[in-house]
Amino acid sequence: MTISIWRLSHLILAISSSLFIILAALTGTILAFEPISNKLEPFAVKNASALSLSSTIENLKNEYDEIINIEIDKNNFITASVVTKQGQSDSFYLNPFTAKKIGNTIEKAPIFRFTTNLHRSLFLKSTGRAIVGIVSFVLFLMAITGIILIAKRQGSLKDFFSKTIKEDFNQYYHVLLGKYTLIPIIIVTLTGVFLSLERFSFLPESKTPHIKQQQTSISTPNTESFNIFNTLTLGDIKGVEFPFSDDIEDYFIIKLHDKELYVNQYNGQIVSEKLDNFKALATHWSLVLHTGQGSILWSILLLLTSISILFFVYSGFSMALTRKNNTIKIKNTFNKNSAEYIILVGSETGSTFKFAKLLFNALLALGKSVYISELNQYTTYKKATNLLVLTSTYGEGNAPDNAKYFEKLIQDTPQENTLQYAVVGFGSLAYKGFCKYAILVDGLLQQHKKCTPSLTLHKINNKSFTEFKNWADTWAKSKNLALQVNQPKNEPKQKITPFKVVTRINLNSDYSFLLEIQPLKKIAFKSGDLLSITPKNETVARQYSIGKTGKTILLSIKKHEFGVCSNYLNNLKLNDMLSANIEQNTAFHFPKSAKEVIMISNGTGIAPFLGMITDENLKHSKNYLFWGGRTNASYKMYSKYIDDAFYNKKLSGVYLSFSQGESQKKYVQNALMEKEDLVSKVLKNNGIVMICGSVAMQNGVLKTLEHISRDKLNTPLNMKLIKTDCY
Numbered sequence: 107m108t109i110s111i112w113r114l115s116h117l118i119l120a121i122s123s124s125l126f127i128i129l130a131a132l133t134g135t136i137l138a139f140e141p142i143s144n145k146l147e148p149f150a151v152k153n154a155s156a157l158s159l160s161s162t163i164e165n166l167k168n169e170y171d172e173i174i175n176i177e178i179d180k181n182n183f184i185t186a187s188v189v190t191k192q193g194q195s196d197s198f199y200l201n202p203f204t205a206k207k208i209g210n211t212i213e214k215a216p217i218f219r220f221t222t223n224l225h226r227s228l229f230l231k232s233t234g235r236a237i238v239g240i241v242s243f244v245l246f247l248m249a250i251t252g253i254i255l256i257a258k259r260q261g262s263l264k265d266f267f268s269k270t271i272k273e274d275f276n277q278y279y280h281v282l283l284g285k286y287t288l289i290p291i292i293i294v295t296l297t298g299v300f301l302s303l304e305r306f307s308f309l310p311e312s313k314t315p316h317i318k319q320q321q322t323s324i325s326t327p328n329t330e331s332f333n334i335f336n337t338l339t340l341g342d343i344k345g346v347e348f349p350f351s352d353d354i355e356d357y358f359i360i361k362l363h364d365k366e367l368y369v370n371q372y373n374g375q376i377v378s379e380k381l382d383n384f385k386a387l388a389t390h391w392s393l394v395l396h397t398g399q400g401s402i403l404w405s406i407l408l409l410l411t412s413i414s415i416l417f418f419v420y421s422g423f424s425m426a427l428t429r430k431n432n433t434i435k436i437k438n439t440f441n442k443n444s445a446e447y448i449i450l451v452g453s454e455t456g457s458t459f460k461f462a463k464l465l466f467n468a469l470l471a472l473g474k475s476v477y478i479s480e481l482n483q484y485t486t487y488k489k490a491t492n493l494l495v496l497t498s499t500y501g502e503g504n505a506p507d508n509a510k511y512f513e514k515l516i517q518d519t520p521q522e523n524t525l526q527y528a529v530v531g532f533g534s535l536a537y538k539g540f541c542k543y544a545i546l547v548d549g550l551l552q553q554h555k556k557c558t559p560s561l562t563l564h565k566i567n568n569k570s571f572t573e574f575k576n577w578a579d580t581w582a583k584s585k586n587l588a589l590q591v592n593q594p595k596n597e598p599k600q601k602i603t604p605f606k607v608v609t610r611i612n613l614n615s616d617y618s619f620l621l622e623i624q625p626l627k628k629i630a631f632k633s634g635d636l637l638s639i640t641p642k643n644e645t646v647a648r649q650y651s652i653g654k655t656g657k658t659i660l661l662s663i664k665k666h667e668f669g670v671c672s673n674y675l676n677n678l679k680l681n682d683m684l685s686a687n688i689e690q691n692t693a694f695h696f697p698k699s700a701k702e703v704i705m706i707s708n709g710t711g712i713a714p715f716l717g718m719i720t721d722e723n724l725k726h727s728k729n730y731l732f733w734g735g736r737t738n739a740s741y742k743m744y745s746k747y748i749d750d751a752f753y754n755k756k757l758s759g760v761y762l763s764f765s766q767g768e769s770q771k772k773y774v775q776n777a778l779m780e781k782e783d784l785v786s787k788v789l790k791n792n793g794i795v796m797i798c799g800s801v802a803m804q805n806g807v808l809k810t811l812e813h814i815s816r817d818k819l820n821t822p823l824n825m826k827l828i829k830t831d832c833y
């Protein structure tokens with residue numbers, strides 16, 4: 107399977123440096139605690155930064171015999187080195203107001219000393235430092251390739267921070283954490299590289315000279331009257347070195363945040379000054395940003411970033427492994443020109459190949475000549491009569507990587523034989539363009555002179571094997587083939603649960619009925635999930651959107667004259683048993699944080715909403731229900747649930763439309779137009795619109811919503827506010 111150049115680079119960089127990255131991240135995690143623990147020490151004196159340098163010096167002069175220097179660190183702790191009146195040298199944290207010692211300077215704890223050495227040089231001196239610098243750079247490159255991969259996944263760079271859809275734990279958190287830690291990672295890695303280069307003197311040396319100033323007369327050495335000492339406060343300075351002797355050539359050396367001053371000890375005049383050059387400033391800020399000194403917030407961010415890097419290594423490798431396991435080695439026994447059946451696969455993360463392989467093996471088992479390849483390898487096929495395309499969709503409705511060239515190839519490649527084709531789209535309803543790329547491929551084949559459809563496009567949500575088997579059985583039937591597509595052995599078997607029928611409301615005038623079934627095993631489910639039912643002696647399953655009413659599942663079913671599943675369910679009586687399995691459909695769960703929700707459905711599509719509006723936890727939102735059916739009589743079956751919800755204030759509005767009412771024909775779209783003020787208000791306030799029912803209704807409703815949004819809000823419909831579950 108082809109893999110994108112960016113994903114490959116990301117992976118190669120990770121493989122080449124993962125051990126060092128783990129070490130750097132582990133040590134980084136430990137080191138992040140050092141600035142936090144230092145900052146929590148009580149040595150920062152309140153308002154000290156406003157105290158003038160002259161007062162500080164005078165206070166110190168009164169208290170000590172000699173002052174060697176004072177320094178102010180990133181935590182605003184002031185250290186003084188002095189000779190006491192008893193003639194002893196001491197170095198300690200100082201209260202500048204009283205000139206008294208407030209604590210001993212903090213010694214670096216052995217754990218931090220050890221970890222710093224490991225982090226900086228792996229105990230390998232210069233070689234280690236060079237390795238660490240290179241690893242830092244590799245991690246920086248990984249952050250850049252990571253940004254490109256996320257942008258590709260989200261559809262574009264501008265959607266970088268838009269919602270990430272959760273399909274798989276590792277993938278989801280790899281992307282989610284990536285989005286928020288990539289900037290700190292870039293800062294940490296770049297500063298790491300800078301500090302390494304600085305250490306190896308690879309950076310140009312500073313040439314900034316001290317600029318001498320004209321000196322005037324000498325007066326008495328009274329620092330209190332020195333103008334510069336009166337104007338500078340402790341907040342302005344990083345440190346002061348006191349003159350070593352009375353010699354006029356010995357100066358006060360004052361380090362400010364951007365320059366260094368030499369000050370005459372007799373008259374307070376600035377003898378010379380040197381501006382910090384770019385290198386000095388960059389080194390200073392690299393240290394601050396890389397170590398988190400002086401800021402608890404930044405240190406915590408560094409801590410979280412280091413932990414995230416460890417998670418990236420774990421989740422990245424486990425994703426690569428899954429992808430590798432998904433990847434099949436294509437062992438074709440027939441070549442492209444001798445095979446009757448051609449299977450072409452479009453896959454980004456490999457799972458579609460697994461389905462393609464099942465089909466491939468099933469056809470081989472029937473003695474058919476089959477050739478399997480990727481969509482990007484589309485070419486001429488001399489003997490082929492059938493073309494089967496299985497493709498996923500990636501990004502925002504885009505082609506997966508190994509299908510990028512198909513659109514061009516199909517137009518440029520002549521085909522001698524007529525191919526009967528069928529397209530299967532693998533996608534997820536959680537994305538707004540469900541199976542969008544498969545739709546495009548189907549469209550391209552429809553327009554192709556040498557292609558005729560054997561089946562209409564079939565879309566599969568969430569890699570459902572049941573759905574795939576349904577399609578394979580239907581396709582095989584159309585070809586008179588006794589195809590046996592078997593679930594792979596290592597694939598987790600569907601969890602079949604036994605259920606008992608506890609309520610049933612018989613057929614209404616629309617041939618619809620309600621069933622409430624109770625699971626006889628403890629299982630978790632929510633309104634909006636899907637129930638897959640395979641009637642006895644049948645192989646094809648049928649899926650229904652469910653409503654959760656207390657501990658039972660509510661199903662709303664339309665009986666079709668020849669519908670195997672609907673007739674099977676219609677024949678069930680109270681206390682009868684049935685087996686089924688629940689498939690999570692998180693994309694159609696009730697939104698947790700929306701303030702307003704509009705639920706739109708027609709016919710039996712109301713089932714998940716009946717569950718949602720009876721949920722006792724439903725308190726946070728204002729909810730409106732639009733429902734369309736044939737006649738008022740069709741509605742009666744649901745009215746008890748809706749009346750109760752209305753009474754319990756779980757519904758703030760119910761709008762019904764009947765297509766065969768006594769008066770005018772009315773569809774949900776018409777009801778939405780009548781309530782366009784309400785609809786536009788909900789859209790404006792980022793409320794959520796949920797749609798469940800027929801695809802035709804969904805298309806009509808989306809058009810109406812688009813119209814309302816453009817007309818009332820002057821903006822295209824924000825598809826992020828729409829959740830659909832329509833077939």
Ligand SMILES: Cc1cc2nc3c(=O)[nH]c(=O)nc-3n(C[C@H](O)[C@H](O)[C@H](O)COP(=O)(O)O)c2cc1C
Binds near residue numbers: 273455
């Ligand atoms: C980043 C990302 C973007 C996706 N975008 C879409 C999409 O726009 N439409 C859709 O129907 N499915 C989308 N999907 C779902 C995949 O198409 C689906 O999971 C498919 O089964 C994956 O098959 P593959 O592993 O062969 O690529 C997306 C999945 C991911 C991870």
